[in-house]
Amino acid sequence: MSMNFQLSEEQKMIVQAARDFARNQCMPGVIERDEAQRFPREQISQLADLGFMGLMVSPEYGGAGMDTISYVLAMEEISKVDASVSVCMSVNNSLVCWGLEEYGTDEQKARYLTPLAQGKKDGELYIGAFLLSEPEAGSDATSQRTIAEDKGDHYILNGTKNWITNGNSASVYLVMAQTDPAKGPKGISTFIVEKNWPGVTVGAKENKMGIRASDTHSILFNDVRVPKENRIGVEGFGFTFAMKTLAGGRIGIAAQALGIASGAYELSVRYAKERKAFGTAIAHHQAIQFKLADMATRIEAARLLCFKAAWEKDNGQDYTLSSSMAKLYASEVAMWAATEAVQIHGGYGYVKEYHVERLMRDAKITQIYEGTSEVQRIVIGRHITK
Ligand code: CAA
Secondary structure (H helix, E strand, C coil): CCCCCCCHHHHHHHHHHHHHHHHHHHCCCHCHHHCCCCCCCHHHHHHHHHHHHCCCHHHHHCCCCCCCCHHHHHHHHHHCCHHHHHHCCCCCHHHEEEHHHHHHCCCHHHHHHHHHHHCEEEEEECCCEEECCCCCCCCCCCCCCCEEEEEEEEEEEEEEEEEEEEECCCEEEEEEEECCCCHHHHHHHEEEEEEECCEEEEEEEEECCCCCCCEEEEEEEEEEEEHHHHHCCCCCCCCHHHHHHHHHHHHHHHHHHHHHHHHHHHHHEEEECCCCCCEEEEHHHHHHHHHHHHHHHHHHHHHHHHHHHHHHHHHCCCCCCHHHHHHHHHHHHHHHHHHHHHHHHHHHCCCCCHHHHHHHHHHHHHCCCCCHHHHHHHHHHHHCCC
């Protein structure tokens, strides 16, 4: 094994571009957007113009053709400032574009992937969403109730999906549904459904604890006509599609968690050097130094797990295990580090202007979506004991 911890010139440029974008475009108004639950439409549109909405997609389909390491780097920088923006970027890249590029037909790629990778169609925002979760199928994702009935040249889709990121802002949904309920997980298929098709209804927006500016809805399907050519892969491929896609998604969410943790850490270091108590900067008190030392060490460990999973993906290896490990560890570090950051900031940490209370609320979702910490332990545990 050869190892190289040096970023390439291109990767360094990605870091700089993402950092500038986060500082100049995301930081202004981030508190207000969180409070008002206002979708960051302008920021996502700028991200699309930077090529970040299809960062890993081949240029042949309008993407930026970057590697997964670059994706981790960009996700970390943006998530330091605005996790509502970065979840939108992660879902579009990992759960929508990747699945279409890997498993879609040429026609599906031309029609959907190219505008999704560019994040724009006819100058308007054009992004996607991934519809797996249902009111009674979260962690237990094989228990799909949404049904797609074969009607010859089309399917008729009925059911309800829950907690859908980009639910209202997306133009395209990748929907998991049962085509043969008797076959259980092997009877699930995936469909490309356009939001504006008859019978598609966007349900109420969720009023969330964190990532409040992201756009989370239930989506209802009532006798929606889906052409056969909009099925991805063969009938019965849907659960494998979801699991394969989520393995990459988990790298994105791990990188998001890493960013939340390192954002909380950087704010804490700055604050500890400025804030004085008992006659000196609190950074000189060992109680604070130990917290910062533990934060720095665990964040570095989370970063290395993210890079390992990304490297495996870029090098054609199976990354199911490493992506679950990265997601599990980074999300636990994010929750812990953000809580420590609030503690270091004391009373200031508990109010909005200092950002760490938002990072603490945002950190929580990284332990839940794209597979809870418990689901990651199932994946890791089964891998170890198989
Ligand atoms: N790759 C390929 N196939 C896989 C697979 C993988 N990684 N994992 C499982 N499968 C296959 C299995 O091999 C099995 O097929 P066989 O019977 O032929 O072996 C079939 O799929 C069913 O698998 P399991 O028996 O392992 O299923 P399970 O019910 O025990 O559950 C689970 C497995 C890992 C818990 C899975 O259900 C899971 O990952 N749940 C969490 C779902 C999730 O992450 N949801 C996130 C929603 S999307 C989101 O959050 C996006 C957002 O908005 C930000």
